């Protein structure tokens with residue numbers, strides 16, 4: 001029997017025939033399929049040094065893709081033909097972090113081996129996932145540059161806790177996967193880091209830009225200058241977006257929230273500028289804990305940043 005106003009097993013959602021949502025362009029990966037953007041979730045937050053349920057973020061951020069349309073009113077372009085191949089989420093180990101990090105590395109490597117997409121999106125997880133992810137990209141694509149939006153350096157020593165969400169960039173430098181001078185940090189916040197790690201950052205040649213510098217110079221002009229420098233040095237640029245770079249007023253769902261960060265507009269404008277560069281081929285978005293969020297402010301901003309990345313020209 002047919003019911004006129006009921007879809008069996010599905011929620012009732014209003015569908016406007018003249019509107020395409022980003023979620024409508026998401027298709028599961030299968031052998032031989034090609035797409036514009038490959039998407040994979042790395043739901044690991046057991047490597048976080050503070051309480052974090054950011055393992056729930058990949059599904060939460062995906063769910064917001066139904067909140068955004070594929071049409072850019074700013075560009076007057078409809079991006080509904082940019083298909084997103086969804087590789088799903090990597091299954092982590094319940095107790096063994098080292099094994100989990102290996103699985104993340106293997107899964108990103110496998111995704112890149114498919115050669116199915118022009119660009120890739122990785123959804124964390126805590127910031128620890130950037131180590132296996134960037135390592136996989138650097139082994140596949142050659143000399144890599146990273147632009148890191150972050151309140152923190154993330155170059156902690158391994159002595160106290162091994163590999164955590166505080167160590168990804170130290171792991172990459174010490175594993176010789178990237179040169180310090182090819183890492184650009186945007187939004188480092190005052191009284192949120194230590195002298196020892198700031199000194200380490202400088203000694204490795206990492207290009208550090210604090211919130212103070214951003215206030216004086218503007219994040220866009222800093223970024224454009226760094227992109228012009230990086231494009232001569234590297235084959236490929238990876239964006240690593242730690243949502244705690246954004247002020248706590250706009251991203252209350254990060255484990256390490258704080259005042260004095262970027263506004264949501266500064267973040268989105270800078271993601272848009274970076275994503276327009278032809279050498280930028282991937283982004284990871286990390287440190288969103290949906291269990292601590294307020295009305296999904298943080299996960300929705302993360303999804304918006306993701307849309308800006310995917311629909312850049």
Ligand code: CA
Nearest residue numbers: 127150154242
């Ligand atoms: Ca971080």
